[in-house]
Amino acid sequence: MLRLELPGAASLRAGVLLACACVAPACTVASQELQPLTPDALARTWEAERLPLPAPPLVTHAIVEARVARLVRESGGLVTSEVLGTSVEGRAIHHLTIGRGAKPVLLWSQMHGDEPTATSALFDLCQWLVRHRQEPIVARLLDSLTLHIVPMLNPDGAERFQRRNAQFIDINRDALHLQTPEGRLLKGLRDRVEPVIGFNLHNQNWRTSVGTPPQPAAVSLLAVAYDEARSEDPRRQLTKRTCSVIVEALRPLASGRIGRYDDEFEVRAFGDNITKWGTGVVLIETGPWPGPEPDRTLVQLNFVALVTALDAIASARVSNVDPSLYERLPENQSDLFHTLVMGGTVIPGTGVTPFRADVGIVGTRVVRQGPGGRVLQWQGSIQDVGDLRVYGALETVDASGLFVSPAYTAAAVGDEVSLPPGNATASTPRVVPGGPARLWLLRGGSVPDRYRLERIVDLP
Known part of the structure; x- marks a missing residue:
C-alpha cells in the first residue's frame, strides 16, 4: 500500500486520493463501473439546461443573491447557504454547500470583479447537480464530495466591473497581509473546511494566445506551485492530474485553444498560499473566444471542465490520469x-x-x-x-x-x-x-x- 506522509488533514486527504483509493468504500468500487459523461454529452446538457442569466459581465450582486435564494429554495435541502461576511461596502458574500461526501472541495470565483465567467458556470453546475441528483454519476459525486462554493468573492469590484475591491486592493495579492475583508473570509473558509482540492476561477486578458500560429487561449490551466522551487508532492500531483482531466474534457470542444499558465511561485497570491497551507489549487483562467457570443461558449467550457474534474475526483479516476497531458501544454503568450x-x-x-x-x-x-x-x-x-x-x-x-x-x-x-x-x-x-x-x-x-x-x- 502506498503511504503518503504529509502534514495536516487536508494534505493527508489529498494523499489518499492519489493512492487510488486503496481503502476505497464499496460505493467507489461500484462507481468505477460507471462511464464518465463525455464532453459532447455535457456540452449538450448545458445547452439544454443552462440558466437564463445575462452575459457574465452583466451579472450583478443582486442577481447572485436572487439566484442563491432560489437555488436553496428549490433544492429540497440539497443546497445550503450562509453569508460568510460582507465586502468593504457591505455586500453579502455567499457560501453555498452541496453534497454529503467526506472529501471537501472549495471553488471560488470573481475575486477579481471583472473576471465573471465562472460565476455563471458555478450556478449552472449547482442547478445540474440538483436536477440530476438521482442519476448514478451525480449521486456518486454527491456521496463522495462536499462542494463549498463562493460564486462572487468581490461583489464591490463586480459592481464596478473592475479587478480590485473597493479599497482598490487586488484581493489575489492579499494572502499574507489580509487587509481585505474578502481575503480574510476566503482564508477563514479554507481553514475551516480544509478542502482536499481548490478551484481558483479567473478570466485572462483577451490578448492571451497559445501555440504557433497563435490561437485564442480559451482556457489556461495551472497546477499551482507552493514554493519557488516548484516542488512536487501529493498536492501538486493531484492538481496536475486534475488539470490533465480537464485537458481531456476540453480538447474536443476547444482543440488548440488550451494553454498552460506560468507556474512561477507568487509569494503574495492566494492560490500559491492556499496550496502552501495544505490545499492543492487548480487555477482555471478563461480567455478569449471568437464570434458574436463568446460568453456562451466560455461558460459552457467552464461547466464541462468543472463537472468532469469533480467526477474524476469523486470516482478516483483522477489517480490514473497521465499528468503529462497537462505538463505538455504550450504556455500562454500575449500574441x-x-x-x-x-x-x-x-x-x-x-x-x-x-x-x-x-x-x-x-x-x-x-x-x-x-x-x-x-x-x-x-x-x-x-x-x-x-x-x-x-x-x-x-x-x-x-x-x-x-x-x-x-x-x-x-x-x-x-x-x-x-x-x-x-x-x-x-x-x-x-x-x-x-x-x-x-x-x-x-x-x-x-x-x-x-x-x-x-x-x-x-x-x-
Whole structure:
C-alpha cells in the first residue's frame, strides 16, 4: 500500500486520493463501473439546461443573491447557504454547500470583479447537480464530495466591473497581509473546511494566445506551485492530474485553444498560499473566444471542465490520469489581437507616403450604464502597424488590393469618399499605435483621390 506522509488533514486527504483509493468504500468500487459523461454529452446538457442569466459581465450582486435564494429554495435541502461576511461596502458574500461526501472541495470565483465567467458556470453546475441528483454519476459525486462554493468573492469590484475591491486592493495579492475583508473570509473558509482540492476561477486578458500560429487561449490551466522551487508532492500531483482531466474534457470542444499558465511561485497570491497551507489549487483562467457570443461558449467550457474534474475526483479516476497531458501544454503568450487587418496599403493620415502594412487592433470589454441598465461594450485601439504575420486574432480581415485609412466621417459601405489633404492635426484620426480602432478599407477609383468604401472596421 502506498503511504503518503504529509502534514495536516487536508494534505493527508489529498494523499489518499492519489493512492487510488486503496481503502476505497464499496460505493467507489461500484462507481468505477460507471462511464464518465463525455464532453459532447455535457456540452449538450448545458445547452439544454443552462440558466437564463445575462452575459457574465452583466451579472450583478443582486442577481447572485436572487439566484442563491432560489437555488436553496428549490433544492429540497440539497443546497445550503450562509453569508460568510460582507465586502468593504457591505455586500453579502455567499457560501453555498452541496453534497454529503467526506472529501471537501472549495471553488471560488470573481475575486477579481471583472473576471465573471465562472460565476455563471458555478450556478449552472449547482442547478445540474440538483436536477440530476438521482442519476448514478451525480449521486456518486454527491456521496463522495462536499462542494463549498463562493460564486462572487468581490461583489464591490463586480459592481464596478473592475479587478480590485473597493479599497482598490487586488484581493489575489492579499494572502499574507489580509487587509481585505474578502481575503480574510476566503482564508477563514479554507481553514475551516480544509478542502482536499481548490478551484481558483479567473478570466485572462483577451490578448492571451497559445501555440504557433497563435490561437485564442480559451482556457489556461495551472497546477499551482507552493514554493519557488516548484516542488512536487501529493498536492501538486493531484492538481496536475486534475488539470490533465480537464485537458481531456476540453480538447474536443476547444482543440488548440488550451494553454498552460506560468507556474512561477507568487509569494503574495492566494492560490500559491492556499496550496502552501495544505490545499492543492487548480487555477482555471478563461480567455478569449471568437464570434458574436463568446460568453456562451466560455461558460459552457467552464461547466464541462468543472463537472468532469469533480467526477474524476469523486470516482478516483483522477489517480490514473497521465499528468503529462497537462505538463505538455504550450504556455500562454500575449500574441493575440482582436482584429488583424492584413496586407493593405496604409494611408495613415499623417502626411507620409502610403505604405504596405498590417494593422493590429486590441480590444477590452467594458461595462457601462445605459438607459436600460448595464451594457457590455468593446473598447478598442490600434496596437501595432507593420509586418504582423506572427500574431493571431479573433478576426482577420484580408485587405489585399485595398487602401486602409482612418474613418473620417459617418460614410456607409458603398459610398464614394475622398480623404482630407495634408498632415493630420491633433484631433484628426490616424492609423498609428494608440489611434482609434475605426478604419476604412477603400478601393481606388477611376477619379484621382476618390475611393469606394468597401468595408468599415470598427471597434469603438
